[in-house]
Amino acid sequence: MSDIPAVNLEQVTKSFGRKQALAGLSLRVQPGEVHGFLGPNGAGKSTTLRILLGLLRHDAGTAQVLGKDPWADAVELHSRLAYVPGDVALWPNLTGGEAIDLFMRLRGSANPARRDELIERFDLDPRAKARTYSKGNRQKVALIAALASEVELLLLDEPTSGLDPLMEAQFQECISGVRQQGRSILLSSHILAQVEALADTVSIIRRGVVVESGSLEQLRHLASTSISLRLREPREVIEVLRGTPGVHDVHSREGMVRFSADQEHLPQIMQLISDWGVASLTATPPTLEQLLLRHYGEPGTTSAERK
Amino acid sequence: MSSSARHKAETTSLGMIPYLRFIARRDRWRAPAWVISLGLLALYFITAITLLMDPATLQSMTGFVRNPMLALISGPGFGFEAITVERYVVGVYATFLMIGTSLMSHTTVIRHTRAEEESGHAELLRSHVIGRQIPLLAALGAAAALNLAVSLCIALAFIGSVAHPAAVPSLLFGLSAGSVGLFFAAVGALTAQLTTSARTASGMAGTVLALAFILRGLGDMSTAAGGPVGWLAWLSPLGWAQRTAPFTDDHWWPLLLNLGGALVLAAFALRIQSRRDLGAGLLADRPGRARAARWLATPWALVVRLQGPGLSWWLCGVLLGGTILGSLTGLMSQSITAMPAQIALLMGGPGAIIKGYVGYLAMFFAILVSVYSLRCVGALRGEESEGRLEILLADRMGRGTWVSAWTLYALVASGALLGMAGLGTGLGASFSTGDPTLLSGAALGHLVQLPALWLLLTVGVALYGWVPRATGVSWILYAASVFLALFGSLLGLEQQLVDNSLFQAIGQYPRHSPASGAILMFSMLGLLLWAAGYLGFRRRDLKAA
Structure with missing residues (x-):
C-alpha cells in the first residue's frame, strides 16, 4: 500500500450559480482508513463526493483521488473505486440482478462468487424488477455491486439510510472486512453509531468547509467531559467551581453537582475535587452526538445551505 | 404498502x-x-x-x-x-x-x-x-x-x-x-x-x-x-x-x-x-432474470436493452402501416384524374403518381420515425434527470461513450424503422400495381431520408451536451419542418421556403432523384453537432437528480 492519500482535497470551492456549496474545503483520507464524513443536510457532503467522482468539476483548489485528477482521469479512476449513492435510481424494467451485473461489468473488476454471497447476505431477490424494490432494496443493489468489486476506494454516501437494523449489522460487518483488506473508505453518514463503530477518523463539514477533523479520540479531546459528583457532606462548591478555569455549565440538584470540564484542564480540576470528600463521581467522555451538536447547533445552520 | x-x-x-x-x-x-x-x-x-x-x-x-x-x-x-x-x-x-x-x-x-x-x-x-x-x-x-x-x-x-x-x-x-x-x-x-x-x-x-x-x-x-x-x-x-x-x-x-x-x-x-x-396490479409482476445476459456489459448494450422492446413494437407498427398505405398505390393511380389538382401535384401529378405517391409516403414515414429519433434523445436526458446516470458514470464508463452510444443507437434504430416502413410500403405498392421494382424504390426512397433524421436528432444531442434543459427545443425544429413539408405548398408558400423543411430538402425518391448536396450537408452537419454534444457533455457538471 502506497502513501498516496486515497482522497486529498485542499481549499476546494464549488458554486452553483450564486450559491456557494463548498467554501474552501480540505479533506484527507489516508490509505487503508475508514473516514467518517459528517455534517447537517445541505452542508456539502454529496457535492464533495460528486466532485471526487468527476460528476462535478470544482471551481478552485486541489482535488486528488488516489493521486489522480478526479475530473480529467475519471474513467481510469473509476476502475479503482466504487460508489454507493444515498438515493439509488434504477431502471424500472431491469431486475436487480441485471443491474448488479451491469454495474460490476462496467467497472471491470467483477467477482461473481462474491456477488452471489452478498446477494445471499443482504437477502435480496435478484429476479424482481427494480420497479418493485423499496428504497432499501435499491440501495442493496448498489451496495452489492460496490462491495463485490475489488477496488481500492469506496465512496459511500449515506449508504444504509434505507436499510433495516439487521442489514445495517451486515453492512458494518462487510465494511470491517473491507478495512481489513487495507482498502480506503469515505463514509458519509447520519448514523452516528455506525460512524463510531467503523470510522478511524472523522471530518465534520458545515456550510461547505471542514470544521473539525481527526480521530475520534482527538475530537473528544476538543470537547468537554461531563462530570457529575456527589459529596459526602454538603459544601459550598458551586461558586468555587464557577471560578475555576476550564469548567462550564455548573449546576446542582438534590445534592448532585454537574458540570462540564475541558479536557486540557481536567488534571487540575480533579486535583481540586479530590479534597472535597467525594462520595461518587462519574465522568462521561463526549459522545459523537455532542461533538456534532457543537457544530450543528450554532445559529445560522438553517440558512440556505443546499447541495 | x-x-x-x-x-x-x-x-x-x-x-x-x-x-x-x-x-x-x-x-x-x-x-x-x-x-x-x-x-x-x-x-x-x-x-x-x-x-x-x-x-x-x-x-x-x-x-x-x-x-x-x-x-x-x-x-x-x-x-x-x-x-x-x-x-x-x-x-x-x-x-x-x-x-x-x-x-x-x-x-x-x-x-x-x-x-x-x-x-x-x-x-x-x-x-x-x-x-x-x-x-x-x-x-x-x-x-x-x-x-x-x-x-x-x-x-x-x-x-x-x-x-x-x-x-x-x-x-x-x-x-x-x-x-x-x-x-x-x-x-x-x-x-x-x-x-x-x-x-x-x-x-x-x-x-x-x-x-x-x-x-x-x-x-x-x-x-x-x-x-x-x-x-x-x-x-x-x-x-x-x-x-x-x-x-x-x-x-x-x-x-x-x-x-x-x-x-x-x-x-x-x-x-x-x-x-x-396501493401500487399493486391485478397481473402480478413476473420474476425476471437473476443474472444479466452475457452481452449486457457495455453502454451500447445497455441502450439496446432499455430501448429494444419499444423499438420492436415500432418496427411492427411501421411495417403494418407501410403495407396498408403502400397497397393504396394502385387505387391512387386510378383516382388521380379525379383528385383536386393541388393534391395530385403534391404526389407528382397524373403523369407520375405511382412514384410520386411512394415518394410522398417516404416523407410521411420520415416525419413519423423522427418522433422515435427525438424520443431517444429525450430518453438520454431522462437517464440523467431521473438520477440513473450518476451511478453509471461512477463506473468505468466515459461520458463521451455514453452520449455516443445513444446517438448511434438513435441513428441505427431510425434507419431500421425507415427501412422497415420502406419494406412495407414497397411490398404494398408492388402488389397493388404489379410492379416489383417499386420494392427497392420504396426502400431506397425511405432510407435516403435518414440524413434529415440524423440532423434532427443531433441537434437534440448538441443541446443536451450544453444546455440539457433545452433538449426539447429540437421539437420546434421538427414541428416547423413538418408544417412546411405537409402544408407549405397547399398554403401557397414559396417553394424556396418549403424546401427549408428537413423533410423536403432531400427530395422524394423515386419521384425525385435524391439531392446529394442536402444529404452530404445534413450528414456532415450532424457529425459536427454530435461532436459538439460530445464535447459539451464532457465538460459540464452532471445535473443533480
Missing part, C-alpha cells in the same frame, strides 16, 4: 375537488394543447377540403372514397352517393380525430393514476384525507371534461369554418369523436388497474385502440367490397361512433354505446381500485 381493512367509507367524495384542481394545475399546458390541436386539426380538414374541392371535383372523388382500401383506413363513409364537403370530411377524416381523442384520454387517465402510484407520489397523497377511489374518479372526470371540450371545439371549428355547415350535425360530429375518447379514458382506467407499470398500461390501452381500429377497418372494408364480415365494425368503439353518420343520418343513439361502454369499464376499474393494494 399493504392495505388494511377495507372501509365502507372509501367511496367518500372527500378530496375530489382539491384533486381535480391538482390535476388542472399539473395539466395546465398539456390539456389546452390537446384540445386546441384537435380543434385546429378539424378546422384544417374542413377548410382545406372546402377550398380545394369544387362540387365537380368532389363528385368525381366518389369513386376514390368508396373504395374498400379507403374504407379500411377511414370508415364506412355515409352519404357518399350525394357527396358534400361535410360528408367527405366526416367520412374520410373522422378516424384521425377519434384516434386523437383516444390517445389524449387514456394517457390522461394513466398519467394521474398508475403513473402516480409507480412514482410513489400517490402514497403520500393517499395518506391525506382523500378517498381511495378519488384519484381514479378525478382522472376520469378530467378526461370527460377534456373530451367535452374537444367535442365543442371540433363543433365550433366546423360551424365557424368557410364551409358553414349546419350546427346540430356539427355538434354530433364533435361528440362522436369525444365519445370515443370517453370510452378510451375508461379503457385506460382499467389497464391502469391491471399492471404495475404506467408504460405497460399505456401500451395495453394502445393495443386495444389498435384492435378497435383493425376490427372497424376490416368490417368497413368488407362492407365496401360487398363481403360478409361487415358486422366486425360493430365490435369497435370507433365503429359505433362513426355510425352516428353526421350530416347524413344524424343518429344520436350510437353515442350511448360508447357512453355505456365507458360506464361499464369505469365501474369495473373502480371496483378493482377499491379492492387492491
Whole structure:
C-alpha cells in the first residue's frame, strides 16, 4: 500500500450559480482508513463526493483521488473505486440482478462468487424488477455491486439510510472486512453509531468547509467531559467551581453537582475535587452526538445551505 | 404498502375537488394543447377540403372514397352517393380525430393514476384525507371534461369554418369523436388497474385502440367490397361512433354505446381500485432474470436493452402501416384524374403518381420515425434527470461513450424503422400495381431520408451536451419542418421556403432523384453537432437528480 492519500482535497470551492456549496474545503483520507464524513443536510457532503467522482468539476483548489485528477482521469479512476449513492435510481424494467451485473461489468473488476454471497447476505431477490424494490432494496443493489468489486476506494454516501437494523449489522460487518483488506473508505453518514463503530477518523463539514477533523479520540479531546459528583457532606462548591478555569455549565440538584470540564484542564480540576470528600463521581467522555451538536447547533445552520 | 381493512367509507367524495384542481394545475399546458390541436386539426380538414374541392371535383372523388382500401383506413363513409364537403370530411377524416381523442384520454387517465402510484407520489397523497377511489374518479372526470371540450371545439371549428355547415350535425360530429375518447379514458382506467407499470398500461390501452381500429377497418372494408364480415365494425368503439353518420343520418343513439361502454369499464376499474393494494396490479409482476445476459456489459448494450422492446413494437407498427398505405398505390393511380389538382401535384401529378405517391409516403414515414429519433434523445436526458446516470458514470464508463452510444443507437434504430416502413410500403405498392421494382424504390426512397433524421436528432444531442434543459427545443425544429413539408405548398408558400423543411430538402425518391448536396450537408452537419454534444457533455457538471 502506497502513501498516496486515497482522497486529498485542499481549499476546494464549488458554486452553483450564486450559491456557494463548498467554501474552501480540505479533506484527507489516508490509505487503508475508514473516514467518517459528517455534517447537517445541505452542508456539502454529496457535492464533495460528486466532485471526487468527476460528476462535478470544482471551481478552485486541489482535488486528488488516489493521486489522480478526479475530473480529467475519471474513467481510469473509476476502475479503482466504487460508489454507493444515498438515493439509488434504477431502471424500472431491469431486475436487480441485471443491474448488479451491469454495474460490476462496467467497472471491470467483477467477482461473481462474491456477488452471489452478498446477494445471499443482504437477502435480496435478484429476479424482481427494480420497479418493485423499496428504497432499501435499491440501495442493496448498489451496495452489492460496490462491495463485490475489488477496488481500492469506496465512496459511500449515506449508504444504509434505507436499510433495516439487521442489514445495517451486515453492512458494518462487510465494511470491517473491507478495512481489513487495507482498502480506503469515505463514509458519509447520519448514523452516528455506525460512524463510531467503523470510522478511524472523522471530518465534520458545515456550510461547505471542514470544521473539525481527526480521530475520534482527538475530537473528544476538543470537547468537554461531563462530570457529575456527589459529596459526602454538603459544601459550598458551586461558586468555587464557577471560578475555576476550564469548567462550564455548573449546576446542582438534590445534592448532585454537574458540570462540564475541558479536557486540557481536567488534571487540575480533579486535583481540586479530590479534597472535597467525594462520595461518587462519574465522568462521561463526549459522545459523537455532542461533538456534532457543537457544530450543528450554532445559529445560522438553517440558512440556505443546499447541495 | 399493504392495505388494511377495507372501509365502507372509501367511496367518500372527500378530496375530489382539491384533486381535480391538482390535476388542472399539473395539466395546465398539456390539456389546452390537446384540445386546441384537435380543434385546429378539424378546422384544417374542413377548410382545406372546402377550398380545394369544387362540387365537380368532389363528385368525381366518389369513386376514390368508396373504395374498400379507403374504407379500411377511414370508415364506412355515409352519404357518399350525394357527396358534400361535410360528408367527405366526416367520412374520410373522422378516424384521425377519434384516434386523437383516444390517445389524449387514456394517457390522461394513466398519467394521474398508475403513473402516480409507480412514482410513489400517490402514497403520500393517499395518506391525506382523500378517498381511495378519488384519484381514479378525478382522472376520469378530467378526461370527460377534456373530451367535452374537444367535442365543442371540433363543433365550433366546423360551424365557424368557410364551409358553414349546419350546427346540430356539427355538434354530433364533435361528440362522436369525444365519445370515443370517453370510452378510451375508461379503457385506460382499467389497464391502469391491471399492471404495475404506467408504460405497460399505456401500451395495453394502445393495443386495444389498435384492435378497435383493425376490427372497424376490416368490417368497413368488407362492407365496401360487398363481403360478409361487415358486422366486425360493430365490435369497435370507433365503429359505433362513426355510425352516428353526421350530416347524413344524424343518429344520436350510437353515442350511448360508447357512453355505456365507458360506464361499464369505469365501474369495473373502480371496483378493482377499491379492492387492491396501493401500487399493486391485478397481473402480478413476473420474476425476471437473476443474472444479466452475457452481452449486457457495455453502454451500447445497455441502450439496446432499455430501448429494444419499444423499438420492436415500432418496427411492427411501421411495417403494418407501410403495407396498408403502400397497397393504396394502385387505387391512387386510378383516382388521380379525379383528385383536386393541388393534391395530385403534391404526389407528382397524373403523369407520375405511382412514384410520386411512394415518394410522398417516404416523407410521411420520415416525419413519423423522427418522433422515435427525438424520443431517444429525450430518453438520454431522462437517464440523467431521473438520477440513473450518476451511478453509471461512477463506473468505468466515459461520458463521451455514453452520449455516443445513444446517438448511434438513435441513428441505427431510425434507419431500421425507415427501412422497415420502406419494406412495407414497397411490398404494398408492388402488389397493388404489379410492379416489383417499386420494392427497392420504396426502400431506397425511405432510407435516403435518414440524413434529415440524423440532423434532427443531433441537434437534440448538441443541446443536451450544453444546455440539457433545452433538449426539447429540437421539437420546434421538427414541428416547423413538418408544417412546411405537409402544408407549405397547399398554403401557397414559396417553394424556396418549403424546401427549408428537413423533410423536403432531400427530395422524394423515386419521384425525385435524391439531392446529394442536402444529404452530404445534413450528414456532415450532424457529425459536427454530435461532436459538439460530445464535447459539451464532457465538460459540464452532471445535473443533480
